[in-house]
Amino acid sequence: MRLVQLTVPTGKRETILKTLDDREIDYVVTDENGNRDYTAVVYFPLPSPAVEPVLDELDEAGIDDDAYTVVVDAETVVSRRFDALREEYENGDVETDRISRQELEAEADSLTPTFAVYAIMTIISAVVATAGLLLDSPAVVVGSMVIAPLIGPALGASVGSVIDNEDLFKESLLYQILGVVLAIAAAAVFAWLVRMTNIVPPGLDISGVDEISERLAPDLLSLAIALGAGVAGIISIATGTSVALVGVMIAAALIPPAAAAGIAIAWGQPSAAIGSTALVLVNVLSVNLAGLLTLWWAGYRPENLFSIGKTQQRVRRRVLGLAGIVLIFAIFLGAITYSSYAVATFEENARGEAEMVLSQEEFEEHQLLEFQVMMDDNYPFISPDRVVITVGGPPGAVPSELADTLHERINRHADDPVRVEIRSVGLVER
Template sequence: MRLVQVTIPAGKREAVLRVLDEEGIDYVVTDETSGREYTAVAYFPLPTSAVEPILEQLRDVGLEREAYTVVVSAETVVSKRFDDLKDSYAEKEESEERIARQEIEARAEELAASIPTYVVMTIVSAVIATAGLLLDSPATVVGSMVIAPLIGPAMTTAVGSVIDDAELFQRGVSLQVVGIVLAVAAATVFAVFVQVMNLVPPGLDPLSLAEVEERLSPNFLSLAVAIGAGIAGAVSLMTGISAALVGVMIAVALIPPAATVGIGIAYSDPALAVGSAVLVAVNMLSINLASLIVLWYAGYRPEHFFRRDKARIATLKRVAVLVVAIAVLSLFLGGVTYDSYQSAQTEQDIRNAIDTELEDPVYAGYTLVELEVETTAENLLFQRPTAATVTVGVPPDAGRPGLATGIETRVAAEAGVDIDIDVFYLERERGAG
């Protein structure tokens, strides 16, 4: 529910009150005695979904933007007429919680934080994310997402596009680009500092950290996360729900991958840097695409009718650009997804070949305990198996009849890969009970 306050210009009082009467709206009118061009102030409660259509009608009868219009949240309205009005608009509107265009524009402007605040919070969140990744601490990484101010620019961009506000749109785009660049730069500087000061073990391989490794090879599931974040952000914005939790979701898609890019640069690991950079780009584009489509579908348009065609054309062009960009990057995601599938399939084939080899009577009592397949990056990111470490449980005092060579031959024949095999023997003795 909303409480609306409007100042009524001279000569427009009857027209404004006629609109309110025709819509069955309760109102209070007071005289305006400041001596300016306004003669009265009207106060009236409205259902949330009624704010935009009522303000449109008032604008049509002469209540232009030069007049003051204030819309605030109302906790409770006790009125039979208001209940009837609420029911009436519930039947007309698809969503009772959808806020007015004027409100969503104001919320978008509020979410676009001032430059100093945005810069500081982005740098701090990137540094914390980098620390969390190097500590391999999921809790710390999550903490960095909570303070990241990235929901504002994405939503500002979408709102600016659908209502044809070029300044708002450009501000949103600029803040997004600046935010990602700052996050990567801050993560790089911090990761270099950590290395120089020996705050992590010398010779640390970032890919040995689970939090870092999972962002090395993004796949199509990453796209789903980003699209979901964009949809959630737009829905939270247009329903007036707190954007704090949704902001964390958007930060999930951007801050840790951006920090991983910085780690890849600091550790001179191009595969890590490129893979994470692609993830950042895909996520940012997908968030913008999803939020833009949701807001346009929800019916947000420019205030003036003659600007709506311009906004529609501009929005369609931006959607097309985003779709093409995501499609191009999705080729990379598709390749990584397929490569991940192939790697998993190859490892399973190697395991099956080893199991088959151990079924030979020569290896009676031998059991496969552990298999670790080593891979190397080929064409920067795609993985190729090069070696495998096999741990085999054997009875005490069992012979060692050239198992490594047998496994190599079997793997080459059945799995179709030529890799080096190292075998470790683990003696096992089972009790009589």
């Protein structure tokens, strides 16, 4: 429910009150003495779905932008006419739950802080995420998402597009671009300082840190996270519900991958930053694409009816453009996913071969203690580099027949030659 406060311009009082009477809307009118351009202020309660059509009708009646309108939440309205009005507008479809176009625009604009605050909070969140990734701490990484101010620009571009507010669209687009650049740059600078001051162990292999490695070689499921974040974000803002948790979800799609890209750059491995940077970009684009489609499906249109056709064409072009770029990135992520699948398949098959060889009668004195597949650093399309097998058996060297057999059987499952290292641990019977 909403309470609308509307200033009445000189000469428009009867028109406004007639419009409200025709719609059987209860109202209260007070005289206005503070400004000679306005003769009164009218207050009237509305169900949330009725705000947009009523304000549009008043606008058609001659209420221009010079007159201010305030829409606030109303906890309770006791009125038979209001109940009838609610039954008229609340019919259970998606437009019943959504807020008005005017409220949506104000909400999207309020979610974007000033640029100074946005830049500072983005840098801080990127630094915290970088620390969390280097510590391999999921809790710290989640904390970085909470403080990231990304939801406003991420959703503002979609809102600006569908309601024909190009200023909001351009501002949100600029914020998103600068946010990504700032996040990666801040992460790279902080990671470089950490590395140079030996805060982390010298020679740290970032591919061995789970929180980092999973973002250096992202898979296709990452796309679902971004699309889900975009849809959830728009639904939350369009229905007037809390957007705090959804903001965390959007930040989850952007901040950790940006921090991983910065770490890879600081470690002198720019090729390792390709996958995480691609993940950041596809997530940004996916959030915008999902937002555009969800808003248009929810029924949001420009205020000026004559601009609907033009706006629809612009939204269609942007949707097709975003969808095309997202598709290209999806193919790239699909290739990474297939590469990861091939690695997992190789590891499973290689382990099976090792177990099968060691189960043979001629090698029954040896047993498999540990099996490791070491990857190369050709991110994002990593592949097996060597296999390390630790076997237990009688003291002494591993029989050459065992080493040759393992090398030959394991390499059957590799596209490129893979080194096989065998380490022997002498087992003493007691």
